[in-house]
Amino acid sequence: MKQYAAPDILLESGTNEMEILEFYLEGQSYGINVQKLREIMCFDPAMLTPMPESLPSVLGVYMVRGTSLPLVDLTSHLRRRPAVAPGSESRAIVLVCQFNRKVTGFLVDGVNQIHRINWQHVEPMAPLIEKFKPRFTGTIHVEDREVLIVDLEHIVAEVDPEMNMTFEHESDKCSGSEGLQVREDVGLMLAEDSVIIRLGIQKVMNSAGYGRLKTFPDGEECYRELKRIKEQVNTEAEFLSHVRLLITDIEMPRMDGLTLCRRIREELGLKDLKVILFSSLITDQMAHKCKSVGADTWISKPQISELVELVDTYCLPAGADGQK
Missing domain, CATH: 2.40.50.180 (CheA-289, Domain 4)
Known part of the structure; x- marks a missing residue:
């Protein structure tokens, strides 16, 4: 062969x-x-x-x-x-x-x-x-x-039935979570080109109580919205009241997640906005690249429950989710 x-x-x-x-x-x-x-x-x-x-x-x-x-x-x-x-x-x-x-x-x-x-x-x-x-x-x-x-x-x-059931299972599991009221006050963004993944993440995050989630089909559209908000506020603290955390895929049309993260840090000067790279491409070598562009952390699809836990860690005060 x-x-x-x-x-x-x-x-x-x-x-x-x-x-x-x-x-x-x-x-x-x-x-x-x-x-x-x-x-x-x-x-x-x-x-x-x-x-x-x-x-x-x-x-x-x-x-x-x-x-x-x-x-x-x-x-x-x-x-x-x-x-x-x-x-x-x-x-x-x-x-x-x-x-x-x-x-x-x-x-x-x-x-x-x-x-x-x-x-x-x-x-x-x-x-x-x-x-x-x-x-x-x-x-x-x-x-x-x-x-x-x-x-x-x-x-x-x-x-793959197991893969297909992941979002439904995590959505049901998150729907009974504590701290829903606190999560409602957190502004999140999601950049993901796959419509099935984007809708799945949105469903899970909404079930967990994160209702202020804006989604984008590519990195460029997401960047434009971040830039628009940045131009309308005076401080990064004020910016974070609009968006506290970004979840982004790596491979996306127009602008990939690595470029999006780098431009957020270098061009917009946003140092405190938390960025999670959520991608099927995560390896040890890719993790090094994620770190080099200023990402706070990175996680491999389809670890949805771990994704929700990371968002909680970065966005909720200690004890707000009933687990810390």
């Missing part, structure tokens, strides 16, 4: 750039962040064990050097068509991806190349399309092609 490892390409801190792998399905170009890519390999049908009870787009369990992982047929899942029989010569490539502390394989027709791009050139999905919870977070024009950026977290949430 022919295989080769994906290059070790890391985001530079706060440059608003990333690398995407362009791959294709039935002639259409798609892209994923190289940070999520562990390996690219040729599909070997002998390594696949079918799972009869799974969704039609989940082909089964695929063996990669002694480790089994779920294999998702991306054409079937994105286009809601029956999965192609494993072994077809036109379905030749497996993308082994790691995010949210899990490893998943995605079957695609082929790969093109890696492009280094600026997030400023990535267009988010239109609000009308977002209402239908699409499986894409944006598009980018590369040469003469439109490349759709795939929301892998969304797809995994759809095929």
Whole structure:
């Protein structure tokens, strides 16, 4: 079986750039962040064990050097068509991806190349399309092609019942929390491009009593609002009465979370605004980059309960949540 490892390409801190792998399905170009890519390999049908009870787009369990992982047929899942029989010569490539502390394989027709791009050139999905919870977070024009950026977290949430139930479980658990009145006075912001993740976090935070939560689909829109508030107040203490804490993803159209955090510290001069980077890309190396741009802390998706605890730690007085 022919295989080769994906290059070790890391985001530079706060440059608003990333690398995407362009791959294709039935002639259409798609892209994923190289940070999520562990390996690219040729599909070997002998390594696949079918799972009869799974969704039609989940082909089964695929063996990669002694480790089994779920294999998702991306054409079937994105286009809601029956999965192609494993072994077809036109379905030749497996993308082994790691995010949210899990490893998943995605079957695609082929790969093109890696492009280094600026997030400023990535267009988010239109609000009308977002209402239908699409499986894409944006598009980018590369040469003469439109490349759709795939929301892998969304797809995994759809095929993994445990992942899909996380927000519902945490929302129910938080709804009975103490200190709801104190939380209502706290202004929060959330920047997250994945509509399913954004709505899930909003539901959990609202259930916990954080009703003053403003959400944004990309870092640039969030930055503009922070800048607008900053220009209307005289002191940072006054600013914090409007927004005390920001939760932000790392990979987002127009402005990524690392750049957003760096610009908050350097351009807006906000030193006391707490910033939590909440991302599927968190690793030891990424943690170093989060620290370098001035983030207060960072946490890997989908640790929702830990996220609520962190917000409480930064925003509530001791004893207000009934636990401290």
